[in-house]
Amino acid sequence: xxxxxxxxxxxxxxxxxxxxxxxxxxxxxxxxxxxxxxxxxxxxxxxxxxxxxxxxxxxxxxxxxxxxxxxxxxxxxxxxxxxxxxxxxxxxxxxxxxxxxxxxxxxxxxxxxxxxxxxxxxxxxxxxxxxxxxxxxxxxxxxxxxxxxxxxxxxxxxxxxxxxxxxxxxxxxxxxxxxxxxxxxxxxxxxxxxxxxxxxxxxxxxxxxxxxxxxxxxxxxxxxxxxxxxxxxxxxxxxxxxxxxxxxxxxxxxxxxxxxxxxxxxxxxxxxxxxxxxxxxxxxxxxxxxxxxxxxxxxxxxxxxxxxxxxxxxxxxxxxxxxxxxxxxxxxxxxxxxxxxxxxxxxxxxx
Numbered sequence: 001x002x003x004x005x006x007x008x009x010x011x012x013x014x015x016x017x018x019x020x021x022x023x024x025x026x027x028x029x030x031x032x033x034x035x036x037x038x039x040x041x042x043x044x045x046x047x048x049x050x051x052x053x054x055x056x057x058x059x060x061x062x063x064x065x066x067x068x069x070x071x072x073x074x075x076x077x078x079x080x081x082x083x084x085x086x087x088x089x090x091x092x093x094x095x096x097x098x099x100x101x102x103x104x105x106x107x108x109x110x111x112x113x114x115x116x117x118x119x120x121x122x123x124x125x126x127x128x129x130x131x132x133x134x135x136x137x138x139x140x141x142x143x144x145x146x147x148x149x150x151x152x153x154x155x156x157x158x159x160x161x162x163x164x165x166x167x168x169x170x171x172x173x174x175x176x177x178x179x180x181x182x183x184x185x186x187x188x189x190x191x192x193x194x195x196x197x198x199x200x201x202x203x204x205x206x207x208x209x210x211x212x213x214x215x216x217x218x219x220x221x222x223x224x225x226x227x228x229x230x231x232x233x234x235x236x237x238x239x240x241x242x243x244x245x246x247x248x249x250x251x252x253x254x255x256x257x258x259x260x261x262x263x264x265x266x267x268x269x270x271x272x273x274x275x276x277x278x279x280x281x282x283x284x285x286x287x288x289x290x291x292x293x294x295x296x297x298x299x300x301x302x303x304x305x306x307x308x309x310x311x312x313x314x315x316x317x318x319x320x321x322x323x324x325x326x327x328x329x330x331x332x333x334x335x336x337x338x339x340x341x342x343x344x345x346x347x348x349x350x351x
Contacts (some may be wrong), residue, residue, distance in 0.1 A: 010086060013044065020274045020277040024139045026056070027158035028147060029041060041058065049255060052259075059251065086179075090110065093112060095115045107122075130330050137296060142228075160277060168259065172260025189267070189268040193226065193273065196273065199329075201330065202291075224247045258275065268286040290309040291333075306341050341342060
């Protein structure tokens with residue numbers, strides 16, 4: 001299999017769709033480039049997510065892939081055609097992603113043998129099974145096993161990594177300066193949203209109370225990170241808190257702009273969603289409020305993470321909304337508990 005890859009001069013990689021999964025897949029790009037330095041790596045990712053992967057030195061091109069419509073599929077076929085990839089690697093699990101690459105004219109396609117595509121792939125491993133279902137495992141390991149299958153040597157200590165150009169860094173500094181954040185300020189990032197669904201969201205009153213406690217204890221700046229359609233969540237937190245909170249909702253920071261902003265934070269308090277993986281990639285201390293998801297999937301590179309989670313009979317459910325309407329997995333994580341963990345991570349002399 002390795003000899004087949006070594007003859008490939010242009011390799012297309014279909015990236016995952018979720019922000020966190022994209023970040024957790026970055027060790028794959030490092031692995032591919034280290035093993036195949038002469039192969040051009042073309043990453044294909046949802047258009048909204050291209051900025052996450054911008055400036056990555058391990059890749060040669062990042063293409064937006066909007067293959068949910070016929071017109072989008074045609075555009076992608078045209079865009080990828082300029083590179084004429086001989087092979088493709090699917091980090092996604094769907095048959096749809098296989099069809100996208102096949103329609104784009106990619107002859108050899110590798111990936112996990114799942115769903116209907118398992119009959120048509122050029123090769124790939126079968127996922128580990130447990131009680132008739134795909135067994136949960138850290139997503140970083142899951143992605144790197146594709147590299148193992150292809151006969152590649154894995155990095156010694158694989159870590160997720162994001163990259164920031166000088167231009168983006170200057171833009172990020174301008175944003176922070178506009179927010180009134182100085183170089184010596186203690187900056188606490190708060191990420192209260194989750195595109196997955198409300199089940200992942202810690203209650204807004206809890207975030208508001210936490211901000212009050214942080215404001216009373218530390219001389220700090222509190223930066224509220226707000227994603228698309230999360231303006232109401234941010235507004236509720238600001239309205240319910242007596243702390244001075246910097247609300248970024250009006251700026252609509254995209255996923256690329258978010259990189260230098262999170263890198264500047266001294267600590268990030270976040271739901272179990274994409275920005276927590278930014279913090280891990282930039283080695284920023286972070287506290288993760290986890291409810292309906294299985295912690296196994298993200299159980300790598302957590303040296304600077306504190307994952308707060310209640311072991312309940314109904315969790316993990318992986319539902320977008322709480323099926324029982326009590327949301328206990330998140331409500332039982334009290335602001336006092338979270339504040340106590342923040343206090344353990346922040347320097348004691350910053351008050």
